[in-house]
Amino acid sequence: MERADVAAKIREMLIENLxxxxxxxxxxxxxxxxDIGLDSVDSLxxxxxxDDLYGVNMTGVDKTNFRDINALTNYVLEHAEA
Amino acid sequence: xxxxxxxxxxxxxxxxxxNVAESWNSIRLGKTGIHEVTSVNTEGCYAxxxxxxxxxxxxxxxxxxxxRLCIKAAVEAxxxxxxxxxxxGEAGIIIGSCIGGAVSIDEYLTAQKTGTEDNSKISxxxxxxxxxxxxxxxxxxxxxxxxxxxxxxxxMSIAYACDLIQADSGSLFLAGGTDPFSSLAFAGxxxxxxxxxxxxxxxxxxxxxNLGEGSGILVVEExxxxxxxxxxxxxxxxxxxxxxxxYHITAPDPSGEGQMDVIRRALASAxxxxxxxxxxxxxxxxxxxxxxxxxxxxxxxxxGTNVSVSSTKxxxxxxxxxxxxxxxxxxxxxxxxxxxxxxxxYSEEDKIVLAKKAGALDFVANESRKKAxxxxxxxxxxxxxxxxxxIFAKEGWKAPLTEAETETKIYVTGFGMQISQSQGMPxxxxxxxxxxxxxxxxKLGVFxxxxxxxxxxxxxxxxxLECAGITVSEENERKIGTIIGTSAGPVTEVSNFQKNICDKxxxxxxxxxxxxxxxxxxxxxxxxxTKTKGYCATVANGTQxxxxSIAYACDxxxxxxxxxxxxAGTDEGSDMVTYFYEHSGINGSRTLGEGSSTVCLETLSxxxxxxxxxxxxxxxxxxxxxxxxxxxxxxxxxxxxxTAALNKAGIEPAAVDRIYAVTSxxxxxxxxxxxxxxxxxxxxxxxxREQTGDCRAASANMQVIEAAKAIDEKxxxxxxxxxxxxxxxxxxxxx
Numbered sequence: 001m002e003r004a005d006v007a008a009k010i011r012e013m014l015i016e017n018l019x020x021x022x023x024x025x026x027x028x029x030x031x032x033x034x035d036i037g038l039d040s041v042d043s044l045x046x047x048x049x050x051d052d053l054y055g056v057n058m059t060g061v062d063k064t065n066f067r068d069i070n071a072l073t074n075y076v077l078e079h080a081e082a
Numbered sequence: 083x084x085x086x087x088x089x090x091x092x093x094x095x096x097x098x099x100x101n102v103a104e105s106w107n108s109i110r111l112g113k114t115g116i117h118e119v120t121s122v123n124t125e126g127c128y129a130x131x132x133x134x135x136x137x138x139x140x141x142x143x144x145x146x147x148x149x150r151l152c153i154k155a156a157v158e159a160x161x162x163x164x165x166x167x168x169x170x171g172e173a174g175i176i177i178g179s180c181i182g183g184a185v186s187i188d189e190y191l192t193a194q195k196t197g198t199e200d201n202s203k204i205s206x207x208x209x210x211x212x213x214x215x216x217x218x219x220x221x222x223x224x225x226x227x228x229x230x231x232x233x234x235x236x237x238m239s240i241a242y243a244c245d246l247i248q249a250d251s252g253s254l255f256l257a258g259g260t261d262p263f264s265s266l267a268f269a270g271x272x273x274x275x276x277x278x279x280x281x282x283x284x285x286x287x288x289x290x291x292n293l294g295e296g297s298g299i300l301v302v303e304e305x306x307x308x309x310x311x312x313x314x315x316x317x318x319x320x321x322x323x324x325x326x327x328x329y330h331i332t333a334p335d336p337s338g339e340g341q342m343d344v345i346r347r348a349l350a351s352a353x354x355x356x357x358x359x360x361x362x363x364x365x366x367x368x369x370x371x372x373x374x375x376x377x378x379x380x381x382x383x384x385x386g387t388n389v390s391v392s393s394t395k396x397x398x399x400x401x402x403x404x405x406x407x408x409x410x411x412x413x414x415x416x417x418x419x420x421x422x423x424x425x426x427x428y429s430e431e432d433k434i435v436l437a438k439k440a441g442a443l444d445f446v447a448n449e450s451r452k453k454a455x456x457x458x459x460x461x462x463x464x465x466x467x468x469x470x471x472x473i474f475a476k477e478g479w480k481a482p483l484t485e486a487e488t489e490t491k492i493y494v495t496g497f498g499m500q501i502s503q504s505q506g507m508p509x510x511x512x513x514x515x516x517x518x519x520x521x522x523x524x525k526l527g528v529f530x531x532x533x534x535x536x537x538x539x540x541x542x543x544x545x546x547l548e549c550a551g552i553t554v555s556e557e558n559e560r561k562i563g564t565i566i567g568t569s570a571g572p573v574t575e576v577s578n579f580q581k582n583i584c585d586k587x588x589x590x591x592x593x594x595x596x597x598x599x600x601x602x603x604x605x606x607x608x609x610x611x612t613k614t615k616g617y618c619a620t621v622a623n624g625t626q627x628x629x630x631s632i633a634y635a636c637d638x639x640x641x642x643x644x645x646x647x648x649x650a651g652t653d654e655g656s657d658m659v660t661y662f663y664e665h666s667g668i669n670g671s672r673t674l675g676e677g678s679s680t681v682c683l684e685t686l687s688x689x690x691x692x693x694x695x696x697x698x699x700x701x702x703x704x705x706x707x708x709x710x711x712x713x714x715x716x717x718x719x720x721x722x723x724x725t726a727a728l729n730k731a732g733i734e735p736a737a738v739d740r741i742y743a744v745t746s747x748x749x750x751x752x753x754x755x756x757x758x759x760x761x762x763x764x765x766x767x768x769x770x771r772e773q774t775g776d777c778r779a780a781s782a783n784m785q786v787i788e789a790a791k792a793i794d795e796k797x798x799x800x801x802x803x804x805x806x807x808x809x810x811x812x813x814x815x816x817x
């Protein structure tokens with residue numbers, strides 16, 4: 001899997017599923033806290049989205065892996081079946 | 083309260099029985115109704131349990147399952163109350179529901195995949211249709227409403243029936259709640275990971291809920307009316323309270339502050355102390371967040387008393403909009419028979435843990451017990467932060483009766499509107515951008531969460547507060563409430579959520595979308611943003627709900643807890659909405675618009691204290707309903723609503739300077755035109771929809787804004803606003 005593709009797909013998923021405006025969502029934008037301000041319900045949506053896209057289960061995973069698109073991408077690249 | 087309200091009949095259908103005798107027997111024996119779910123496809127789901135109604139003779143197959151359950155329970159309640167056909171005709175019906183016609187939406191969208199959809203189902207989709215369909219089937223001509231505040235709705239509907247009795251809007255009501263088992267709710271709570279994989283264990287293991295379904299109906303009657311017809315009296319409705327957490331759209335405030343406030347409101351309205359309450363039917367869903375907050379609230383209020391507490395959801399599951407009503411039936415039975423219903427599911431080890439958590443509170447573990455219960459409370463806490471608490475007492479409890487009408491004058495002191503412009507197009511929409519929100523201080527984290535319905539309501543509500551010059555503070559936050567009227571509610575979000583699970587299965591429910599599928603989410607978002615913590619309700623009752631919200635808000639103001647009420651009408655547009663209106667044939671020939679209109683209403687004393695500008699006085703209002711039968715036609719209902727509103731205002735028809743009318747779409751309102759011609763001749767008449775398109779509840783509501791502005795500008799002295807919706811009329815007189 002290409003890193004850039006994974007990051008782009010996750011970004012698209014966040015925009016689509018969590019109504020985050022595309023123009024403010026960078027790969028290093030802080031998702032929880034900060035302007036975007038995701039919460040625990042949103043994290044369930046991210047878990048479902050990642051599972052849907054890559055079959056990677058992030059239930060109960062440390063929250064540092066949810067910090068931004070980069071962190072989510074790293075986690076997917078490390079845990080996805082090739 | 084100035085009148086006594088009593089319970090004279092009970093009806094129920096729920097997972098533990100198909101009538102009151104069966105259900106109460108199961109509850110007394112601690113029998114569960116929770117089993118493996120069969121009506122929803124649970125493939126791939128981590129949880130598969132729920133409480134379903136097993137009943138082969140639900141009446142009225144032409145209606146949504148919510149209505150069929152409601153009618154089943156209503157017929158039992160009417161029989162129990164000794165109401166035959168004629169005596170029942172005057173009754174109104176107030177129904178609480180969380181999911182409305184979700185089963186019909188599911189059936190429609192599922193059939194659509196194979197091109198076999200049935201367009202006649204569209205009129206069953208909105209919660210607006212429940213009370214109207216039930217009234218039509220049962221021949222009821224009293225005031226109707228659907229209270230759609232999620233899991234508090236069943237409790238609130240009983241409270242609203244009492245409010246209507248206090249306001250002389252009827253003496254006899256069927257009040258309660260109904261909700262069917264649905265893929266919508268199952269997929270939603272599954273996505274939120276709020277379902278328990280095992281039998282739910284409220285106030286114990288607290289690992290999630292089991293969903294239930296059913297309907298509970300109580301006959302709520304004015305005391306003298308009940309005595310005059312020799313009715314059997316179960317108990318009194320001693321008091322109630324409704325408020326809003328203004329904390330989170332799905333989770334309760336962990337401080338329990340809102341829960342404690344609503345319990346105190348109910349106690350105050352009953353003139354009771356915590357030590358008067360012998361039994362509390364807890365909300366007790368079994369989620370960790372609910373149970374923790376509720377333990378805290380109960381301890382804080384009731385420690386030092388000998389109260390007993392139980393959650394009957396341990397047997398019925400969580401029946402959502404029906405929950406408060408089903409539990410009210412059990413609470414009334416507890417009072418009248420002196421039996422404490424149990425919370426089931428405690429092992430011996432659990433009881434040891436419980437003893438520590440419970441302290442002096444008695445949680446009635448596993449087995450029912452006898453206890454004299456002169457007074458009992460039932461609590462309901464909902465999505466959107468709505469809390470409701472109701473108190474039933476043995477006959478003879480003297481709630482503090484206020485002196486007959488210390489006349490409370492109510493004024494329009496502000497308004498806000500977000501509404502489409504028709505411009506001759508078949509569909510008119512309102513494009514809202516993020517900057518519309520940021521310039522009002524709404525941050526991205528909040529904006530993101532809003533569906534269109536919530537967006538519209540938030541903006542018009544903020545503008546109404548701004549226009550009225552109101553700053554919400556810790557001093558006034560509990561004195562400001564909100565009533566929102568809607569015809570179709572968040573239909574786009576509901577349909578999108580449902581479409582997704584119809585296409586991809588129950589596990590594909592969206593945790594992000596689900597909270598907005600409840601009709602009161604818009605009110606919840608508004609309260610959270612503005613921190614208004616007073617009475618809150620959302621009423622789904624066709625177009626006229628936008629006016630009924632004003633009548634409802636005035637009743638709340640007159641009850642004395644609130645000083646300021648925002649009363650709104652809101653309906654959204656979307657491709658989905660356009661499709662449904664076109665395919666159901668209910669939009670007539672008008673442009674279909676969208677919008678939200680909010681009126682700020684305020685008592686005279688509050689307005690004077692703040693030195694607020696008073697645009698106009700709400701001089702009179704009235705609600706009527708026709709079951710559509712020859713003995714009482716819709717034309718008669720319309721005439722009666724207008725006449726009663728004028729009488730309350732002390733104004734002759736000839737003194738009305740201008741009429742705002744939002745009529746039905748049948749024959750473009752020809753029947754209504756006839757009534758207005760007969761009553762008012764050629765008095766100036768305005769249809770606001772010509773400018774904005776048919777924005778349904780928003781159109782009904784904005785009539786009052788237009789009238790108040792015209793009166794304030796001294797163009798006219800008096801105005802009448804009238805609207806139709808779902809067999810009901812609401813008329814409001816301004817001066």
